[in-house]
Amino acid sequence: MSKFKGDRKKPFIRKEKEEGDKKGKRPAKKNFGKKPFFKKKDEKAEKKTFADEGKIRLNRYLANAGICSRREADKLIESGVVQINGKVVTELGTKVEPGDTVHYGGELISGEKKQYVLLNKPKDYITTMDDPQKRRTVMELVQKACKERIYPVGRLDRATSGLLLLTNDGQLTKRLTHPSSNVRKVYQVTLDKNVNQNHMIQLVEGVELEDGVSTADKAFYAKDGDKSQVILELHSGKNRIIRRMMETLGYKVTKLDRTQFAGLTKKDLPRGRFRHLSEKEVGLLHRVAGMSPQQ
Template identity: 45%
Template sequence: MKEIRLQKYIAECGIASRRKAEELILQGRVRINGETVTQMGRKVSLNDIVEVDGKPVKMEKRKVYIALNKPVGYISSVKDQFGRKTVLDLVKDVKERVFPVGRLDYDTSGLLLLTNDGDFSYRLTHPKHEIKKVYEAVLMGVPSKDAIMQFNKGLQIDDYLTSPANLEILKSDGKISKVRITIHEGKNRQVRKMCNKIGCPVIKLIRVSIGNVSLGDLKEGSWRNLTDWEINSFLDER
């Protein structure tokens, strides 16, 4: 193997996504041949001994791509400092070390992808690729035509303007609405904040698809391997 950047190496080892690997480096939790590294740009090869949190890590030989139906009450991370259940508790029978691609809020259920392929994770999470994510939500109230137009143009949330999104009303009884929301960003609690912004708070939220991968009839708490077609539908666009 030729030399590659440290953060990419850590991602290829299945420890974390490339972005998360950069955080680990900056936090002083990574060593190369016994030397703590805190700066980006270092490169490593298979001859180097890389440690994360004092434990040696090696590149995974078999790439794994998983679709999980995450229930409410699980953290989308490898571990949680407060001892809460994480999505890895649902894939304990997977031998390879995997990590979640992006995140799904603690109180949101639905489709979450996991992998040990850092390039695959980067492809799905980098904003420039604009991977569509579709949610179905139950909202308090009924979004007005003006609110739907605001969704389409972008909403001012906290300190940023969201990219154009789509909101479609599936059904409503005048007090509660079921809607389909499509975005291609993934900021923290973004869908919930957008719905709050238009005065229709979320009661229930589930992610039903990411790109060409759909939740389908996958039972809550269960997982499956992605098909070759699903994997390639992301990678072929690089």
């Protein structure tokens, strides 16, 4: 009988890689069940669109910083007195990306005050700045949070609820969303049937997906006596990773809720509401991202 029998206090924890794994040796492929429906083309298009959302036109950036109006900013740009990342920019329509540095007249322009907003996202909201199909977006829920334009850090799909960080701190966003980042995320997953112990172990040892092997760092049952709800802790930022892992093992996710993100929790944050992070929490995020608060 397994020592992990239904005890949610004893999680299935992924072991450290063996010496052979450190040298890049991939585990042997196994047949873990039917592969999920997967459209590479659509995912790439989604990522490209989402990446473009963080950009802002240079004239608007200057106007937001209080330098001048947008029309006057266009004249400044054409005159060659504005630089992005040390290079003179004269082309109208140029966009500033999160993390770019902008100089005007030799002085660094700080576009806006940095804001950090934590949202407890309900399902049926799209994680995007604007939706051509006029579906509800997460931006509707935080429109009164601050005057600055903030952006989602990563994404939660429409059917997923839980913690979503929004900020205008471009450097922090890049660090937290980079594939090499070590950001801890915890999800409560409700399935259409009980998850057996062998599959719980397999979740931490590795599930073969179309884009490679994916693993959870920890997996345990959410409630004693209920094996249809599990808690998964992972660092992967792959698209729909939990749904795809569970589908591959033969389960359908009926509810997915992110309960923790980079050390932040849902405590005292009702569904659909937001709050501003404290200085201590902002400092925590910078440490998680491996950067100082001044960066």
